[in-house]
Amino acid sequence: MTRRLISETSSTEESQPKHEAIAATNTERGVLERSGVLLAGLVLWAALTTAGPTGTAPIGPYFRRRNEIAAESSTAELERDPELAKQVEQIFKQGASEFFQDGMYGHFSRALLAVLAQHGRAAFRAIAEYVFSGSGSANVVSEALRWLADFDDPATLPERWAILQRTLQDRSPQVRDGAILGFAALDDPRARSLLLQTQASEPIPELRRLIQQVVDQLNATHAALPPQR
Amino acid sequence: MPLFLRNVRENRWYKTGAALWLAQGDVPADPLGDLATTENRLSVWEVAIDRSNVERIVRALAVTRQKIADMGYVLFDSSLLATAGIDAVAENGETPDEGANNWHRDLIDLSGNKLVILTKLILENGESGTVLKKRLEQLVTDGVEQKELPEKCRSKISK
Numbered sequence: 001m002t003r004r005l006i007s008e009t010s011s012t013e014e015s016q017p018k019h020e021a022i023a024a025t026n027t028e029r030g031v032l033e034r035s036g037v038l039l040a041g042l043v044l045w046a047a048l049t050t051a052g053p054t055g056t057a058p059i060g061p062y063f064r065r066r067n068e069i070a071a072e073s074s075t076a077e078l079e080r081d082p083e084l085a086k087q088v089e090q091i092f093k094q095g096a097s098e099f100f101q102d103g104m105y106g107h108f109s110r111a112l113l114a115v116l117a118q119h120g121r122a123a124f125r126a127i128a129e130y131v132f133s134g135s136g137s138a139n140v141v142s143e144a145l146r147w148l149a150d151f152d153d154p155a156t157l158p159e160r161w162a163i164l165q166r167t168l169q170d171r172s173p174q175v176r177d178g179a180i181l182g183f184a185a186l187d188d189p190r191a192r193s194l195l196l197q198t199q200a201s202e203p204i205p206e207l208r209r210l211i212q213q214v215v216d217q218l219n220a221t222h223a224a225l226p227p228q229r
Numbered sequence: 230m231p232l233f234l235r236n237v238r239e240n241r242w243y244k245t246g247a248a249l250w251l252a253q254g255d256v257p258a259d260p261l262g263d264l265a266t267t268e269n270r271l272s273v274w275e276v277a278i279d280r281s282n283v284e285r286i287v288r289a290l291a292v293t294r295q296k297i298a299d300m301g302y303v304l305f306d307s308s309l310l311a312t313a314g315i316d317a318v319a320e321n322g323e324t325p326d327e328g329a330n331n332w333h334r335d336l337i338d339l340s341g342n343k344l345v346i347l348t349k350l351i352l353e354n355g356e357s358g359t360v361l362k363k364r365l366e367q368l369v370t371d372g373v374e375q376k377e378l379p380e381k382c383r384s385k386i387s388k
Contacts, residue, residue, distance in 0.1 A: 099262055102238060102301055103294025142240060146299070150362075152387075177240040181299050184361050206243050206357055217363055 058161055058190055080129075081122055087115060088126040095140040108140065109147050116151050124148070124159035131163060141167070142178030149182030160186065168198045176207055184214040189222035230308045232276040233317075233334065234283065235351075236290045237263035239301030242357045256349045263303075264344055271336040271344075273317070274329075276304060282332060285377075287360045288368040289322065289329035292382045297369060299362045305355035313346040315339065325379050326372065 095108035116123045127148065131141050145167060149160055160182070167179040180198075183191045192215055199211040241259045251257060264271055274286045283304075291300050310317060315336050322333030336347075360368075366386045372378035 100238060101294075102236070103291060103296055103298040105295050173243055174240045181359075181361075184299065184363065187363060204243055204245055206239065210239075210359060213359070213361060217361055 058157060058188070081119075081126065084115075084119055084122060084126045085129060088123070088130050091115065092130055092136045092140050092144070095143065096137045098140075098143075100139065100143045108143060112144055112147055113151070116148065116153075120153070121156055121159055124156055124163065128159070128163050128166075132166060138170075138172035138174040141170075142172075142174040145175070145178030145182040146185070149185040157186070157188075161188075161191075165194060168194070173204050173207060176202070176204075177210065180207060180210050180214055184217060187218065187221050189218045189225075192218050192222075230306055231278060232280070232304045233273040233307050233310075234276050234286055234302050234304050235264070235271070235273050236287070236300060236302050237357070239303075239357045239359045242301075242303055242352065242355075244352060254349075256345060256352060260348050260352065261344065264348060266339050266344070269337070269339045271339055272322075273334050273336055274322070275307075275332045275334055280304075282329070283358075284360060284364075284368055285326065285329050285372075286332060288365060288372060288378075289324035289326035291360075291365050292325050292369060292378060292385055293323075294385070297362055297365050297385045297387070299359050300365060301357065301359045303351050303355050303357045305351045309347070309350045309354060310336065313343055313350055315343055315347060325382055326377055328377055 091108065091111045094111070095106075098106050098108050100106065100108075112127075116127075119126070127144065130136060131144070145164060149164060151160065164179045164182040164186070167175050168183075170176055170179070176198075180195070183195060195211050195215050195218075199208050199215075202208045202211065237260070241257075241263060248257060274290075276283055276286065283302075287300050287302055291297055294300075307317070316338065317334045317336050320333055320335040322330035324330055339347075369378060369382055369386060373380055373383055
């Protein structure tokens with residue numbers, strides 16, 4: 001079973017060229033099987049992590065100064081690690097047999113956190129590749145989004161943001177739920193416009209309400225910040 | 230009639246988007262996983278009519294978990310129990326919040342059929358919600374400061 005996105009692009013005009021680039025790449029290669037999906041995921045991944053306008057992946061934490069972010073580079077520069085990709089796929093497949101509960105660790109979350117701690121940004125890239133392939137269980141992907149968003153490492157904010165932004169558009173309500181809660185965990189007010197755009201097209205009332213809760217939280221976070229000089 | 234609250238993973242309880250394979254009148258199986266019974270009893274919490282104790286109940290449940298995280302719940306009118314032929318009894322809760330424990334109830338003598346009926350009734354008539362992690366962390370901090378929760382509950386924050 002595969003999952004598909006309800007929308008392959010965000011509604012921002014900036015995203016359109018990225019979509020066309022992905023489509024062109026696929027057409028040239030003439031491959032729409034799994035390898036093509038993975039390639040599209042990688043191209044999108046690169047596009048998301050290098051862009052900077054509102055609604056796309058930020059290049060640094062909300063509170064960081066501009067001169068502190070120069071050393072960070074895109075995950076697209078990382079080499080793909082087939083072994084790591086295989087390990088991530090295995091973790092997700094094993095997670096399909098788990099019953100997830102709020103606030104409880106399980107085999108899946110422990111394995112996911114371990115691979116993130118060990119491989120850092122390379123692990124995020126492997127997870128993105130797997131999640132974007134659409135072949136994972138929606139339930140497991142949703143659980144993964146909750147945990148990876150909460151991963152305490154400011155340097156990987158662009159990677160986490162990119163995964164959450166893309167999965168906000170997933171066809172599965174469970175996955176979208178995980179993405180929305182992921183943005184709550186990031187607690188970055190820059191996500192407000194993106195979430196409000198998503199809310200406008202979200203068909204599930206419970207998810208529209210959840211988005212509003214997260215936006216309210218982000219508004220409060222923003223209001224609590226000291227005024228910028 | 231008061232409401233009852235049961236903690237669940239909210240994304241298993243969406244009312245819309247019922248699976249096409251589901252026969253009319255049937256219920257999806259996933260929500261049943263959130264209604265795990267012990268000795269044919271199901272733990273629920275009585276909510277005040279003005280819902281003023283919802284967050285305190287969810288907080289009490291959250292601190293029994295390994296870490297503070299987003300917590301989902303469903304709310305349903307206690308009158309649904311009569312429809313399902315289910316009885317409730319007062320039974321003190323076992324959370325670290327002694328004040329909240331008085332609101333705990335057990336639904337008793339549950340059969341598989343009754344549980345399915347209850348699930349269907351909640352899906353049709355109940356409502357769901359989630360208290361976000363950040364809000365819960367604040368509630369736990371407040372609870373410790375107001376002596377409603379023991380100091381050790383702080384350790385569940387950002388674990």
